[in-house]
């Protein structure tokens with residue numbers, strides 16, 4: 001992408017609509033109240049408008065965002081008529097980092113409003129991590145055997161490893177990783193965090209589920225890929241009343257045949273429901289001839305409350321694709337990547353602003369379309 005995109009969608013009116021929404025205008029008002037110096041500067045509404053436009057039009061840099069808005073009168077009008085300078089945009093992002101609590105509150109208002117518009121939002125969630133290669137150069141030395149690189153280094157970025165999945169090649173990458181919980185029914189992100197690439201995904205399951213709940217959602221199930229298949233992850237989900245939906249890795253216990261339904265001389269036992277309070281699933285002898293003919297199996301990694309043998313598990317696991325789809329959209333259509341900032345605080349702000357723009361658009365669309373019968 002060498003030239004700024006021509007505004008897509010109904011562009012300017014959409015941007016103005018977002019700025020006027022109660023969720024975003026609340027942020028503008030709160031930021032306005034933090035102006036401690038008498039320096040006039042650009043109106044906060046114009047600055048927030050620039051930040052939204054950057055994601056809306058998937059523009060990687062402020063320079064191009066300023067160019068785009070300057071070239072399109074309707075866009076400039078939408079943010080109030082005056083186009084801020086590139087330098088003002090940088091200054092504004094510094095301010096947003098300082099007032100990240102206000103930005104968090106704004107995001108929470110948007111997710112809460114989405115929850116009111118979409119009653120099923122957050123009932124089933126999918127959780128995963130995605131790579132964000134650093135803007136900085138990952139080479140530690142300027143040349144082979146040369147001096148250590150200083151100017152282009154990003155002290156917060158680190159080396160991470162990704163496994164080969166389908167057509168994607170595995171290997172190391174340098175930078176960051178976004179961990180996110182998305183709604184498996186709508187693909188909308190509900191909670192996320194930017195971390196360094198070396199961060200291990202399993203450490204973010206509990207915090208992301210807690211953050212999702214803190215935003216007012218009550219996930220009943222949580223779908224994760226094989227990389228999360230370890231005992232503590234199942235406990236983290238169950239402790240938060242979400243049924244873990246995770247495929248099994250071929251561990252020793254699995255190879256020894258300890259997973260799956262109980263069996264008897266009459267064959268494989270049938271699933272007869274789960275009791276989450278009891279923390280166990282019930283299984284029955286296929287012919288009912290055994291005494292007792294049914295028994296409870298305590299929930300664990302090998303015997304989750306939603307058994308892997310059931311159609312429900314398979315359906316919920318298909319929902320896991322939502323998180324990958326959403327990462328793809330955020331990267332390709334909303335410019336989540338490639339990164340053009342260094343340092344974890346800037347990377348986090350970039351992710352927050354990108355996802356805020358995405359969610360705000362989803363909200364304005366949900367409001368435009370009355371609830372389907």
Ligand SMILES: [Zn+2]
Nearest residue numbers: 264266285290
């Ligand atoms: Zn039997």
